[in-house]
Amino acid sequence: MADTVQTRPLAAPTEVGLGREELLGMYRTMLLARALGQRMWLLARTGKTHFAVSGDGHEAVQVAAAQALDRTQDWCIPFYRDLAMMLHLGITARDVMLDDMARAEAPFGRGRQLPAHWSARRLRIVSGSSPVTTQLLHAAGVALASKLRGETAVTLTTCGDGATSEGDFHEALNFASVHRLPVVFVVENNGWAISVPRHKQMAVASIAERAAGYAMPGVTVDGTDLLESYKVIKEAVDRARAGEGPTLIDAQVVRLVPHSTNDDERRYRPAEELADAKARDPLPRYRAHLVAQRLLTEADDTELKQEVAQVVDDATDFAERSSYPDPSEIATHLYAGR
Amino acid sequence: MNMTYREAISQALRQAITRDERIFLMGEDIGRYGGSYAVTKGLLADFGEERIMDTPISEAGVVGVAIGAAMGGLRPVVELMTINFALLAMDQIVNHAAKLLCMSGGQITIPLVVRTVGGAGRQLAATHSQSFEGWFAHVPGIKVATPASPYDAKGLLRAALDDPNPVIFIEHSLLYGLAGDVPEEEYSVPLGKADVKRTGTDVTIVAYSRMVQVALEAAALLEKEGVNAEVMDLRSLRPWDKETVLASVKKTTRAVIAEEGWRTGGFGAEVASTIASEGFDYLDAPVQRVAGVEAPMPYNKALEQAAIPKASDIIAAVRAVL
Numbered sequence: 001m002a003d004t005v006q007t008r009p010l011a012a013p014t015e016v017g018l019g020r021e022e023l024l025g026m027y028r029t030m031l032l033a034r035a036l037g038q039r040m041w042l043l044a045r046t047g048k049t050h051f052a053v054s055g056d057g058h059e060a061v062q063v064a065a066a067q068a069l070d071r072t073q074d075w076c077i078p079f080y081r082d083l084a085m086m087l088h089l090g091i092t093a094r095d096v097m098l099d100d101m102a103r104a105e106a107p108f109g110r111g112r113q114l115p116a117h118w119s120a121r122r123l124r125i126v127s128g129s130s131p132v133t134t135q136l137l138h139a140a141g142v143a144l145a146s147k148l149r150g151e152t153a154v155t156l157t158t159c160g161d162g163a164t165s166e167g168d169f170h171e172a173l174n175f176a177s178v179h180r181l182p183v184v185f186v187v188e189n190n191g192w193a194i195s196v197p198r199h200k201q202m203a204v205a206s207i208a209e210r211a212a213g214y215a216m217p218g219v220t221v222d223g224t225d226l227l228e229s230y231k232v233i234k235e236a237v238d239r240a241r242a243g244e245g246p247t248l249i250d251a252q253v254v255r256l257v258p259h260s261t262n263d264d265e266r267r268y269r270p271a272e273e274l275a276d277a278k279a280r281d282p283l284p285r286y287r288a289h290l291v292a293q294r295l296l297t298e299a300d301d302t303e304l305k306q307e308v309a310q311v312v313d314d315a316t317d318f319a320e321r322s323s324y325p326d327p328s329e330i331a332t333h334l335y336a337g338r
Numbered sequence: 339m340n341m342t343y344r345e346a347i348s349q350a351l352r353q354a355i356t357r358d359e360r361i362f363l364m365g366e367d368i369g370r371y372g373g374s375y376a377v378t379k380g381l382l383a384d385f386g387e388e389r390i391m392d393t394p395i396s397e398a399g400v401v402g403v404a405i406g407a408a409m410g411g412l413r414p415v416v417e418l419m420t421i422n423f424a425l426l427a428m429d430q431i432v433n434h435a436a437k438l439l440c441m442s443g444g445q446i447t448i449p450l451v452v453r454t455v456g457g458a459g460r461q462l463a464a465t466h467s468q469s470f471e472g473w474f475a476h477v478p479g480i481k482v483a484t485p486a487s488p489y490d491a492k493g494l495l496r497a498a499l500d501d502p503n504p505v506i507f508i509e510h511s512l513l514y515g516l517a518g519d520v521p522e523e524e525y526s527v528p529l530g531k532a533d534v535k536r537t538g539t540d541v542t543i544v545a546y547s548r549m550v551q552v553a554l555e556a557a558a559l560l561e562k563e564g565v566n567a568e569v570m571d572l573r574s575l576r577p578w579d580k581e582t583v584l585a586s587v588k589k590t591t592r593a594v595i596a597e598e599g600w601r602t603g604g605f606g607a608e609v610a611s612t613i614a615s616e617g618f619d620y621l622d623a624p625v626q627r628v629a630g631v632e633a634p635m636p637y638n639k640a641l642e643q644a645a646i647p648k649a650s651d652i653i654a655a656v657r658a659v660l
């Protein structure tokens with residue numbers, strides 16, 4: 001069962017050093033991720049696409065992570081729930097939809113890759129693979145390359161709480177710590193791994209406790225609190241860039257929907273736990289904060305939502321109009337040329 | 339009784355757990371969720387958490403622990419969600435489960451069953467759609483079952499559970515809904531015995547797992563053209579039944595081998611080389627192989643379908659040997 005997290009008042013914007021434009025930009029990305037994700041969910045549930053996996057409930061920490069990175073040099077190796085992080089790093093809604101519909105122009109795999117496995121070389125985003133947790137090792141390796149090449153880039157990578165049970169989690173953290181690599185490990189801890197609750201994955205109360213075993217800092221944060229998450233991740237990114245090594249962040253988030261469109265969570269998820277999760281939805285929480293801080297009016301909010309809805313419609317139409325790959329392309333990109 | 343492949347496996351597990359208190363199941367989401375392909379549905383409620391154990395996401399760990407539990411006197415049955423994730427447990431399976439008996443001078447047996455699911459066709463893309471039966475069949479010390487029908491699934495699972503050796507039991511994700519006659523009581527189908535699914539005189543089509551269905555479909559179409567194909571289901575790949583295959587080729591003088599996975603190094607190559615070296619004199623044409631396109635399996639549906647062998651591919655291969 002998901003642990004209960006105390007809801008604290010959100011950090012004041014001045015505390016985190018972000019201006020109005022950035023604060024509202026993060027809100028817009030959360031709205032866009034939610035709307036785009038829900039559209040893809042609907043397409044899958046109505047049989048127009050085959051499959052969808054959602055980040056609903058994870059958006060705050062994802063946007064915070066993207067905001068904390070230096071988009072001119074840092075690397076990101078996400079996992080399948082990180083839509084909001086991707087959008088905030090610069091992946092477009094159209095690209096996401098092309099990929100979702102397995103079209104020829106889909107930039108992340110030309111119709112070969114599953115949805116939610118984003119890659120963008122220009123943004124230094126590398127797809128996590130479907131077998132969980134492998135991306136943490138890749139992130140350590142990218143960070144090793146940055147270090148050996150004398151670059152100042154930081155690599156941020158994510159996984160779910162269940163994924164921390166794999167050996168790769170241990171191996172990545174150990175390697176990164178031994179070599180003091182510039183990497184930040186963010187666990188988006190929603191308390192579930194498909195049907196398996198966290199207490200069956202691990203005996204520790206907090207994933208952050210594990211950091212002690214690798215002699216790196218471990219921080220627990222309410223991952224539904226955007227600004228707290230930003231503060232914690234920014235600090236970890238700054239540490240990494242300063243050559244002080246990796247950090248493990250346990251971001252406690254909520255899963256607002258079933259594991260994927262293939263899942264029926266009523267089989268295993270208690271109604272009360274789902275209700276508690278919904279009460280921690282990061283979106284209304286951040287919106288209320290912006291309104292309270294007089295950064296957002298009801299009219300602004302309505303306008304933003306309309307604009308975002310248009311972006312989603314445009315992306316859907318654009319992808320629907322584009323063509324499928326040709327079967328003759330099955331084996332392209334199997335080997336690199338010289 | 340008429341039941342599906344899924345129900346047959348589920349019934350075999352239920353009967354085994356009921357009969358033998360050493361048998362227990364371990365796997366990801368096998369408890370309340372009932373398994374990714376719903377094979378263990380209902381078992382947790384009836385047998386409890388010690389017999390139906392949800393594990394952390396930790397394939398190498400779970401197979402390693404199961405090897406230990408087998409040494410310790412239990413009979414673990416591990417469910418690996420898909421064969422693609424079996425790769426994470428490869429060291430435990432290949433370096434340990436397969437070798438401990440031999441490398442302990444025959445002292446330590448590992449009565450372990452690893453159930454897993456292979457195959458493509460469900461639009462799950464490259465890392466969820468692979469066919470690694472041949473990889474496991476390559477390894478001395480383990481046995482490999484690849485059931486293609488509800489009857490064989492139940493009987494081969496009983497044989498695997500009775501076997502004192504590690505058995506990799508590879509189900510196919512597109513066969514779970516296939517229905518057929520299955521006796522209610524327990525029975526065993528021996529590992530290493532092929533099954534002639536359809537007798538014929540003109541050509542032998544050797545297949546296993548889902549390709550048996552595709553071969554039968556091809557044979558039905560060929561019959562309309564006046565070609566009488568014999569279809570053989572290997573049922574297990576280690577041991578595999580070369581005698582039955584050779585006897586069939588002796589009769590038909592022509593052979594086509596169909597497998598779903600990649601051609602290079604596929605199990606079909608083993609069958610073809612055996613026919614070439616031990617049945618050369620029977621042959622009236624070179625052996626033909628049908629296999630999947632050599633590329634990571636695409637997500638896009640049309641591309642995926644184009645990458646998987648179809649009845650028309652088998653028919654083309656048959657035409658080539660006639």
Ligand SMILES: Cc1ncc(C[n+]2csc(CCOP(=O)(O)OP(=O)(O)O)c2C)c(N)n1
Nearest residue numbers: 130131132160161162163192193194395423
């Ligand atoms: C190696 C491997 N084993 C099993 C799976 C199947 N699987 C996909 S997602 C998942 C649950 C992951 O849970 P968690 O890491 O907590 O992330 P969440 O999906 O809850 O965000 C599992 C078991 C997989 N993809 N890879």
